[in-house]
Amino acid sequence: MESDHYNDPAMFGGCSVPIRVNRKSKPSPTVVNINGIPIGSSSVVIIAGPCSVESHEQLLETAREVKKAGGVLLRGGAFKPRSSPYNFQGLGKEGIKMLTEMRKATGLPFVTEVMDTRMVEFVAENSDMLQIGSRNMHNYPLLKEVGKLRKPVLLKRGMMATIEEFLLSAEYILNEGNEQVVLCERGIRTFEPTTRNTLDLSAVPMLKHLTHLPVIVDPSHGTGHRWMVPVMAKAAVAAGADGLILEVHYKPEEALCDGFQSLNPDEFSRLMAELKKIAQAVGRDIY
Amino acid sequence: MESDHYNDPAMFGGCSVPIRVNRKSKPSPTVVNINGIPIGSSSVVIIAGPCSVESHEQLLETAREVKKAGGVLLRGGAFKPRSSPYNFQGLGKEGIKMLTEMRKATGLPFVTEVMDTRMVEFVAENSDMLQIGSRNMHNYPLLKEVGKLRKPVLLKRGMMATIEEFLLSAEYILNEGNEQVVLCERGIRTFEPTTRNTLDLSAVPMLKHLTHLPVIVDPSHGTGHRWMVPVMAKAAVAAGADGLILEVHYKPEEALCDGFQSLNPDEFSRLMAELKKIAQAVGRDIY
């Protein structure tokens, strides 16, 4: 039986799947609800927005374009984990405030990153979904803290985390009582230098096979090239992703962060049309 | 201009693309012709067949199923590069003879691997396309030897080869005068143990961006799991692959090699139907 494969260590490289995230303990897929938007249903959900919240204007203009093109959930970072202390570190609480104003103006709920246990309560109260970024996938105190919430969590795969470690990190959250977890494949680190990361699309069917949690894909960080985002977004939907998270900026060339991998509104709008065809080809639709 | 990106070392990790394979030196896509079957056109070509030629019956039965389901080109190994000297090493020249008989019986042209410079002439005379496998991507005497032919070559990416090295290996072949080269992404080696390799689908748009040569994908070796082959085959077509090479065996559970990643005829037939929809969704069809 195929549904038994994932406990066969010979087939899965020794991967053992912890109990709460394990599909065997809950055969029906989990649908995570973000202010009415379901991730994990037959409809593919598109999350889009800027890498960082930079200003009222930038955020609002980008959000309006996202909404116009059919995006239903906004992404935007206020607390930014940057490799260098000399890079833009995000607007912090002020950025979160701008996001809530954006929501008021456009009706779009949003997901935003939290990096520090001391900020979890604040971010939870002022957002629709909390993101745990790649660099914090192994930050267990943070995972436990968001596990105590009853709020959706977007958990990104660590940049060099195995599938097993990814599932164990999700288990930390479920084990504290929060079952509203969406997993996100965002590229892993390999020896290949032409792409920012190597987008591991096999992780999508593998995770869907092993766990009942929904799985989305981030082709922006996964590739690091704006021109490559649309084609890999389509491949991700063909691979069975329950959603996509895309960097979109109203003026990518002026972005303070990740402009080189952000779509402009026109590119995003064209992509939305193409995604519909792919979703239909695999028996789904775009939410 | 996007077409200039690939000479920008900051954008492409220092990757430099050699002249003969470089898309700049030949903007129109190369179409490789295998006994009338074009790879690199708007039609996606499906190559299918067993990992190894094992017997007349196995080969013929499998070929008939492949043809019935719509496959147009057969794969089958007679000279097998196996990690262990104690594994089945292939039937050698006898296997090649069986392949030519299969072609006579079914009309299907075939691609088969060559590993030894001393065998190039024989394999070239008795096959329709020569495969250089992953383990020989860096075998420069072999690349030069197939470069002297006027016969199509299927060059598989080394299991830990960069895109640049892959293109340089193709350049070895073109530099000897043979331009009939098809590139094949087949998964790279990473730290992740749940899949046999990590299928690097980003390599498809990246290669199409950098070179005029056609690019196909091998989801069988790329994943190592039979159940995962169809979904990743679809993702590969969505990612822009010009073809697929799939392991199909009339009785996978009895295969001497790679049965765990081989589709049976029913699975292959169902997949062919699904691939048509994906191809249409990206403006192509199945050859």
Place this chain on the structure above:
Amino acid sequence: MESDHYNDPAMFGGCSVPIRVNRKSKPSPTVVNINGIPIGSSSVVIIAGPCSVESHEQLLETAREVKKAGGVLLRGGAFKPRSSPYNFQGLGKEGIKMLTEMRKATGLPFVTEVMDTRMVEFVAENSDMLQIGSRNMHNYPLLKEVGKLRKPVLLKRGMMATIEEFLLSAEYILNEGNEQVVLCERGIRTFEPTTRNTLDLSAVPMLKHLTHLPVIVDPSHGTGHRWMVPVMAKAAVAAGADGLILEVHYKPEEALCDGFQSLNPDEFSRLMAELKKIAQAVGRDIY
């Protein structure tokens, strides 16, 4: 000039070294002082102790053996970052208390891990050196928090971190004003499964070349095999390490964590004698 190499992107894969950790901005080596014990001088410092603090007896017995064999600094974890929520998570504050009692009884200062910004103050007040573990090398709020202290920090390389990212994380600490940072190579993640990690000893001369900060090596996590620790400890000293951090347990077979890679007291004692010879062979001694 060799001292210029490290700003040559062609030679160092594009690695750029930030200003405060850069050897060019401070040519003399930094010596970090842990309660009178200098790391970064001509003497190699041996840090040893259990993975986790488990009990008064375990800690005290192990500390006495470490001291008897010549170890001058104890390691021991109270807050443990474990991949699974179902593994022993450490004794927390109670463990820190046991460590301070161990210090009172033996005179050995100690280093212990901190994972949560909310615990930094407490751990700083009750330890001699704070460890930032591999899983938190990218935890920037935590790095900033320990940067505000005037207390030595042991920063371990992330399991997936480049040399450049490692130096940038150290820069976060120095940039907040704390220059008492020791870097620790502890193995990186590769495709090789026979060792827990791949101990990257080249990182020792590379880091010494690029930065003025001291560099130590953890062969216990770096190899994951008790029997391999002594030989790799010797190789690390030959490679120029300023110190070693070793897992030692008075009864490894009963350890709650990492027993398979912990030396017993006899093995540790023998190793100390052998390390003296290697240190002398490279013109150094053991502190």
Place this chain on the structure above:
Amino acid sequence: MESDHYNDPAMFGGCSVPIRVNRKSKPSPTVVNINGIPIGSSSVVIIAGPCSVESHEQLLETAREVKKAGGVLLRGGAFKPRSSPYNFQGLGKEGIKMLTEMRKATGLPFVTEVMDTRMVEFVAENSDMLQIGSRNMHNYPLLKEVGKLRKPVLLKRGMMATIEEFLLSAEYILNEGNEQVVLCERGIRTFEPTTRNTLDLSAVPMLKHLTHLPVIVDPSHGTGHRWMVPVMAKAAVAAGADGLILEVHYKPEEALCDGFQSLNPDEFSRLMAELKKIAQAVGRDIY
């Protein structure tokens, strides 16, 4: 019992060691004899010489310097596997002839690479030891061909090969009857860009643990930096290597290949003196 560890899949990541190379089937270490020079004894053997044979003068001058400093075996490539077809491909048979003349003039035996099955007989007749390079570790026809010889073989680890695959490739040679095989760790490919490869020194004790064959290290390719070669050479001897293979060139700045990682005669001479101390510190000497 430690000697049993290597059949414990839980301890060794599933690595299984084939019978002929397995230390269990032959507990005493194999000593490979190259014209009277033993590799695998208590004495560490230093192999040195240029990457490529470029001219009579270059080869002879370099060989004299190597001999003067205490080197006993020369390395030099005539058939060169180069990533690009536009790089210097070596002098071929002419280069082999120069090597035999060098031997006549200096008395130094030499090791040289063979890449093509058609050249094995010629190279075997005209050299003292055949090298199978990293790019050909998976070239099974070539392994079988050198297995039929009764001549020492230097087998380098593939840049992407696991320890298990490395041992299986050696097994191919032993299985044909040739037991005179020396294994060489030369760095593996990882995500780290500051070194050419990541020198995996843990492979030395691991291989010595699993097999009776001697193990040497190539710190020149392992690091890719001339200044780093001496320190990593010392670390390799501390790690238990039975020998080193070093790139030395009488004028590195004029080398046609790998000058950036080649020692000049003075550097090599100084290193030889330092290696003696390290060898003594681990109870060995330099041959």
